[in-house]
Amino acid sequence: MDMVTLTIDGQKVEVPKGSTVLEAAHKANIKIPTLCFLKGINEIGACRMCVVEVKGARALQASCVLPVSEGMEVITNSPAVRESRKVTLELLLSDHNLECPTCVRNLNCELQKLSEELGIKSIRYPGEKHAPRYDDFSPSIVRDASKCILCRRCVSVCHKVQGVGVISPNHRGFNTVIAPVFDLSLAEVACVNCGQCIMACPVGALKEKDDTDKVWQALADPEKHVIVQTAPAIRVSLGEEFGEGRGAIVTKKLPAALRRLGFDKVFDTDFSADLTIMEEGTEFLERLQNGGKLPLITSCSPGWIKFCEHYYPELLENLSTCKSPQQMFGAIAKTYYAQKMGIDPSKIFVVSIMPCTAKKFEAQRPEMNSSGYQDVDVALTTRELSRMLKEAGIDVSKLPDEEFDDPLGISTGAGAIFGATGGVMEAALRTVYEVVTGKELTNIEFTQVRGVEGIKEATIDVGGTKVNVAVAHGLSNARKVLDRVKSGEANYHFIEIMCCPGGCVGGGGQPILSSEERWDTDYREVRGNAIYEVDRSMKLRKSHENPAVQTLYKEFLGKPLSEKSHHLLHTHYTKRPLYPEV
Amino acid sequence: MEAAVKKDFEFEQKLKMVDEMLEKYRGQRGALLQALQEAQGIVGYLPLEVQKKVAEALNITLSEVYSTITFYSFFNLKPRGKYQIRVCLGTACYVKGANKVLDRLEKELGIKVGDTTDDAKFSLDACRCVGACGLAPTIIINDEVYGRLTPDKVPEILQKYE
Numbered sequence: 001m002d003m004v005t006l007t008i009d010g011q012k013v014e015v016p017k018g019s020t021v022l023e024a025a026h027k028a029n030i031k032i033p034t035l036c037f038l039k040g041i042n043e044i045g046a047c048r049m050c051v052v053e054v055k056g057a058r059a060l061q062a063s064c065v066l067p068v069s070e071g072m073e074v075i076t077n078s079p080a081v082r083e084s085r086k087v088t089l090e091l092l093l094s095d096h097n098l099e100c101p102t103c104v105r106n107l108n109c110e111l112q113k114l115s116e117e118l119g120i121k122s123i124r125y126p127g128e129k130h131a132p133r134y135d136d137f138s139p140s141i142v143r144d145a146s147k148c149i150l151c152r153r154c155v156s157v158c159h160k161v162q163g164v165g166v167i168s169p170n171h172r173g174f175n176t177v178i179a180p181v182f183d184l185s186l187a188e189v190a191c192v193n194c195g196q197c198i199m200a201c202p203v204g205a206l207k208e209k210d211d212t213d214k215v216w217q218a219l220a221d222p223e224k225h226v227i228v229q230t231a232p233a234i235r236v237s238l239g240e241e242f243g244e245g246r247g248a249i250v251t252k253k254l255p256a257a258l259r260r261l262g263f264d265k266v267f268d269t270d271f272s273a274d275l276t277i278m279e280e281g282t283e284f285l286e287r288l289q290n291g292g293k294l295p296l297i298t299s300c301s302p303g304w305i306k307f308c309e310h311y312y313p314e315l316l317e318n319l320s321t322c323k324s325p326q327q328m329f330g331a332i333a334k335t336y337y338a339q340k341m342g343i344d345p346s347k348i349f350v351v352s353i354m355p356c357t358a359k360k361f362e363a364q365r366p367e368m369n370s371s372g373y374q375d376v377d378v379a380l381t382t383r384e385l386s387r388m389l390k391e392a393g394i395d396v397s398k399l400p401d402e403e404f405d406d407p408l409g410i411s412t413g414a415g416a417i418f419g420a421t422g423g424v425m426e427a428a429l430r431t432v433y434e435v436v437t438g439k440e441l442t443n444i445e446f447t448q449v450r451g452v453e454g455i456k457e458a459t460i461d462v463g464g465t466k467v468n469v470a471v472a473h474g475l476s477n478a479r480k481v482l483d484r485v486k487s488g489e490a491n492y493h494f495i496e497i498m499c500c501p502g503g504c505v506g507g508g509g510q511p512i513l514s515s516e517e518r519w520d521t522d523y524r525e526v527r528g529n530a531i532y533e534v535d536r537s538m539k540l541r542k543s544h545e546n547p548a549v550q551t552l553y554k555e556f557l558g559k560p561l562s563e564k565s566h567h568l569l570h571t572h573y574t575k576r577p578l579y580p581e582v
Numbered sequence: 583m584e585a586a587v588k589k590d591f592e593f594e595q596k597l598k599m600v601d602e603m604l605e606k607y608r609g610q611r612g613a614l615l616q617a618l619q620e621a622q623g624i625v626g627y628l629p630l631e632v633q634k635k636v637a638e639a640l641n642i643t644l645s646e647v648y649s650t651i652t653f654y655s656f657f658n659l660k661p662r663g664k665y666q667i668r669v670c671l672g673t674a675c676y677v678k679g680a681n682k683v684l685d686r687l688e689k690e691l692g693i694k695v696g697d698t699t700d701d702a703k704f705s706l707d708a709c710r711c712v713g714a715c716g717l718a719p720t721i722i723i724n725d726e727v728y729g730r731l732t733p734d735k736v737p738e739i740l741q742k743y744e
């Protein structure tokens with residue numbers, strides 16, 4: 001590799017040719033403030049927060065888009081540089097709806113942090129201010145343009161990472177706004193509710209629809225039997241909000257925390273993930289053996305489902321008809337569990353804790369009421385749960401270990417790995433293999449489908465039948481796989497698609513990292529590794545060995561794909577338009 | 583009724599011409615500006631139907647197309663009015679209060695800059711110096727220049743176009 005040597009603040013730095021000055025400084029541990037920069041995703045030089053002085057150049061240069069050259073002399077900390085950054089920041093603040101104490105990003109905001117770090121003491125440019133402009137018609141995502149600093153990180157994520165592309169800068173100058181076409185609401189365009197734009201936003205201009213009030217109300221209602229399920233990915237992310245490291249495992253703190261919030265029973269979506277494997281594994285075998293529609297594509301990720309409905313309606317028949325674990329849980333809670341406990345299902349209030357903003361949309365889909373009621377009443381994100389806990393004074397890091405309740409809290413390692421990309425595929429293979437061959441798997445770890453690579457492929461020998469599988473996460477990767485399927489280029493039997501990069505551990509409802517931290521930490525990988533550690537620590541690691549699931553079939557459902565299963569655990573999909581009507 | 587049918591028919595014809603025009607740009611995202619310009623040349627403005635065609639032909643998102651259209655003031659989202667009013671916001675006119683004239687026009691017509699009245703009679707745009715600084719502030723309606731304006735003169739002028 002060709003190397004280039006330059007001097008930054010008197011320090012010699014050697015970096016590969018083609019690097020930017022910002023990268024060189026990063027390597028030398030010299031901190032240059034940034035705002036629009038998001039490594040690998042948004043490197044467009046829009047905000048000019050990262051300016052530096054370059055010897056021989058007349059004007060200050062934006063270091064995030066400035067390529068290094070041999071012998072270059074850079075100064076990152078001169079009076080001119082500091083003043084320029086301050087002016088830039090003050091101009092941003094002068095048109096910012098500053099309301100930090102009540103803002104969802106208070107204490108986790110890049111704009112706020114920069115103001116502190118750059119020592120902004122007053123704003124010298126009182127200018128015209130935008131009034132608050134809300135779009136809260138989407139059940140998942142809320143936009144508040146009055147806090148937007150036009151960095152375009154969300155735009156890049158939506159277009160490049162998710163291959164969706166429903167938001168862009170519209171209009172120009174002071175009127176510029178990041179919005180869908182014709183300034184419609186996100187609810188009116190082909191947004192998939194993934195929340196990856198929220199994860200990229202440095203400020204409070206994008207956030208989840210807050211449903212915590214509904215949960216507080218239910219918890220305070222003595223008439224209601226309020227139960228909660230927690231998704232696999234929460235146990236490796238909630239701790240982060242309470243000062244535990246990235247990816248800290250808090251499986252046993254979760255029941256303790258949720259009980260202290262006042263939930264009547266604390267259950268686990270890992271249970272219904274195991275149930276999903278029973279249904280989906282059986283569905284796969286049936287399609288494989290009876291010439292059904294293949295490849296079968298997983299259906300647990302509601303952002304992916306909506307994406308398929310808008311962008312690949314011709315593949316809807318390939319989708320597994322299985323509801324997601326969240327929805328299976330709700331349907332079972334308001335039927336089987338209600339009967340077993342002798343509780344009137346109309347009194348049961350099901351809350352789910354999800355790493356995901358799209359789960360809010362999913363819970364509200366009109367077809368998700370096979371129990372006779374809305375199967376899941378409220379889906380909260382990890383961040384919303386963390387806010388509720390903080391409001392109640394509950395510090396997750398200080399709680400004792402506790403267990404989930406019976407029977408819907410019993411799970412296996414296979415259910416747990418649903419939280420990482422490749423996990424659903426691996427869990428399905430563990431079960432499908434043993435069901436088909438009747439033999440015990442010697443090595444249950446299908447490492448070929450693990451990891452953060454965007455697309456993973458493998459061929460697995462299942463009792464003499466070669467099964468071609470593919471795993472994709474992040475919708476732009478999903479597009480590539482689907483296009484190969486459509487063109488006939490690939491011959492897959494089974495595909496796992498997760499909407500968010502990394503799978504649920506990287507979901508749009510998870511704790512948000514700053515651009516700076518993301519540069520050094522692949523949080524999806526860290527959390528994903530933790531998920532596999534959870535799996536390894538479980539006694540049972542195959543879904544079909546889950547005793548509570550076995551009992552559920554014995555007492556209630558009969559067998560996978562039974563009539564009752566079909567009614568409660570399976571669903572159908574709807575073609576949705578690519579473009580809005582105006 | 584008949585007029586409406588005729589209008590639809592004309593619009594359909596124009597959309598077909600847009601399709602033909604777009605053939606040469608298929609798959610070329612870099613050709614967005616040219617394609618939009620030619621499409622506007624054919625249809626007169628850039629409604630959603632045209633934007634979709636451009637997006638599909640160039641293989642880009644509708645959002646990118648809309649973003650570009652709204653960035654450049656020479657693209658129109660709505661059909662232009664029978665009378666096109668352009669308000670000069672050049673320096674000379676600006677100094678002499680052109681923005682007050684603009685405000686008044688917006689108020690009288692009930693539309694914002696860049697828009698067209700619902701009856702398709704007037705459209706309103708801002709523009710740069712039109713070379714009549716001696717008459718500042720000025721507006722131009724179709725080809726007619728009006729100078730030394732005050733907000734109060736606006737209603738009178740508009741009346742001429744009833």
Ligand code: SF4
Nearest residue numbers: 099100103109203204
């Ligand atoms: S986005 Fe940041 S700076 Fe703006 S109000 Fe919220 S916390 Fe404060």
Ligand code: SF4
Nearest residue numbers: 158191192194195197
């Ligand atoms: S939620 Fe996802 S699809 Fe919707 S705007 Fe954000 S990134 Fe794009």
Ligand code: SF4
Nearest residue numbers: 148149151152154201
């Ligand atoms: S919404 Fe957030 S991420 Fe998007 S441009 Fe505005 S500040 Fe940047």
Ligand code: FES
Nearest residue numbers: 045047048050064
């Ligand atoms: S211009 Fe470099 S961080 Fe925004």
Ligand code: FES
Nearest residue numbers: 670672675711714
């Ligand atoms: S500035 Fe308006 S005519 Fe010159």
